[in-house]
Amino acid sequence: MLEIIFFSFSIVMERRWKQWMLIIFMVSGTCSLVSVHQPPVITTALGHDVIMPCHLNISHDEKMESPPVLYWFRSAGDTDDNKLWEPSEKYQKRVDLLDKETNTTNKSILLKNVLWSDSGKYLCKLSVTTTRSKRFRIKGTETLLMVYDTMIFNLTGHNSTLISCEVNVTRDPRFVLSISHDAYKPQTTESARGNVVPDLLYITLSKTIFLRRKGKYECQLHLNKVLMTKSIFYYHLPVIEDSGDPERNISVANSTAVVEPDVVVFPEPWILYTAVLLVPLATLVGLLTAMLMCRN
Structure with missing residues (x-):
């Protein structure tokens, strides 16, 4: 009985040893x-x-x-x-x-x-x-x-209250186009991947939103979560008298506008300056008068 147990144990150990040798050989091969x-x-x-x-x-x-x-x-x-x-x-x-x-x-x-x-x-x-x-x-x-092409981000030709972003890209669903306004993503009025033309090697992505408020509008093209390219559009409405032409109230800047802070100019306080100068002068006159009276 003991011989059978010993024989079985030796077979198991031999197999284990061969497995370990195989693993060591494979690991050494990876090096x-x-x-x-x-x-x-x-x-x-x-x-x-x-x-x-x-x-x-x-x-x-x-x-x-x-x-x-x-x-x-x-x-x-x-x-x-x-x-x-x-x-x-x-x-x-x-x-x-x-x-x-x-x-x-x-x-x-x-x-x-x-x-x-x-x-x-x-x-x-x-x-x-x-x-x-x-x-x-x-x-x-x-x-x-x-591959992706140059992004076009501007007012639409038929409606000055809409802004559109378009870009041609390699046909792949991982390309995603988005528009944000002051870091907030408004709901788009249009979202399209363009018509599938077999002869073309690219597809056109496009998005359009309403220009509801002034501020910074940014169009971004992502591949998964990686930013590929972007375009920025600055929009503001200056105060202009209504002339019947709505497009006159639209002002577009293609770069960051530097706005100087409002400065309020006060008049020079000449009366205060005079009063400040008269106080030491009156004191000096009083001292001189007192000294003369003491001598007399």
Whole structure:
């Protein structure tokens, strides 16, 4: 009976030992990982330049035998037409390395003059040769490039009591447009994502509100909770006699107005000045008169 118990115990311990050895082996393997890091989403304004990040992470116990070979592709496919680096004809003169050192771990690229057609997913790949793992290819996670255009925020052409905000963005429901008045968000009269046109690579977001009070109106474009761009509109109603034209009572400022405080000007108190001067003079005359009387 004791032999059976001992035999069963030895089998369990042997299995446990193998499991622990497997875990230790896996953990030791993670210490020598080579990985590629890409951000999940990046955004930029239409026509601007944007950095497409890609970083090679190498553990301290790995050693590169030769410089890594970089490949950047549109995720639509690894075809030559979708190749950013080395740039295909489609991306000629629009793509450059951020760090031109061959042994650097920074494999980010600069995409110039971003177009609507550049919206999409990108993948960074590297061909790496190390002393432990020899030659292999490794890739990062995809990066989604999202584009937005210049925001237009102004009075509507058909109604001077309405203010409208519009902006074109990459088609993605995470883009949200909002208007606030003195940090308060009034109810919008219109809220639209534009008509879906299959040939267009973007969609128009728009919001319109009533100009009920003077103050600071601000239109903001967010991607999730991150502010992408904003535009500010200052509105006030000066006191003007009614001339029959309601638009004459509208005054718009495109920058922060500096209002000087009201200053009340009082007249100079000359009577008080005279009284203050007469008091010491009268005292001096009285003293001189008393001294003369004492001598006499």
